[in-house]
């Protein structure tokens with residue numbers, strides 16, 4: 001067979017990162033404002049065309065520490081290198097890259113991650129990336145789980161425990177599915193079993209608009225419900241199969257599904273919300289917990305790259 005045919009077949013099978021916006025074609029240049037990047041100012045294919053794994057998380061510090069960790073895991077670290085922030089031209093988000101792995105911060109909450117994802121999806125699209133897997137590595141409050149347990153999300157649900165993300169567009173409510181890639185979730189769970197370093201479960205993740213009243217906490221600046229009301233609500237969540245609560249998974253799942261990205265959410269639980277509201281573990285303990293999704297996802301990426309190298 002002509003090697004060119006092989007190449008053509010491979011590109012036919014590979015899956016692109018889709019945008020669904022006819023207006024983009026009319027743009028001369030596309031400015032990714034919150035990344036301080038753009039098609040007119042940067043060669044996005046040259047910078048990002050080889051990306052196969054994208055990891056996102058709230059804090060810029062965590063995403064830098066992830067790239068340092070993954071660089072060491074993949075034996076790609078340069079002891080002299082200080083991994084530069086690709087988005088240094090803005091302080092909205094931070095972005096780091098090593099080989100095929102991109103690490104991006106998204107801030108807190110649905111609006112912040114949604115803006116980041118619009119620009120990230122366009123970036124991957126403009127760079128002509130294919131077969132990209134994206135994983136949110138985050139923190140959460142657990143329900144009935146030992147703190148430090150890692151939850152791989154089977155499905156993201158809203159505060160009424162339904163698997164949907166609602167957004168108001170042109171004054172009308174649009175409902176989007178929050179399904180995540182089930183095979184990826186199972187692969188991550190299997191990887192954690194092999195790793196055998198910390199407890200990992202698979203379950204539903206509830207995504208809220210707020211950390212305090214939105215998550216039934218009693219320690220916000222305002223609270224109009226009783227301790228019993230809180231307990232009843234969290235027990236209902238537990239009965240509905242919710243393992244943990246965080247603030248980005250629903251829009252993350254919805255947008256990744258629309259763009260054809262294989263997506264997963266892996267969050268560690270920092271506390272058991274059936275036992276309290278305040279994060280009173282030591283800084284060291286919390287830091288150790290935050291590293292767990294990084295370790296699991298790092299191991300997964302390494303395994304995938306090794307398998308790919310063995311195939312080629």
Ligand SMILES: O=P(O)(O)O[C@H]1O[C@H](CO)[C@@H](O)[C@H]1O
Nearest residue numbers: 057058108109138139246247
């Ligand atoms: O650990 P990260 O990714 O920041 O996410 C979780 O932590 C924040 C609240 O402290 C929310 O954004 C929640 O989703």
Ligand SMILES: O=c1cc[nH]c(=O)[nH]1
Nearest residue numbers: 139140141245246247
């Ligand atoms: O309880 C928690 C802990 C981390 N992140 C959340 O959103 N909630």
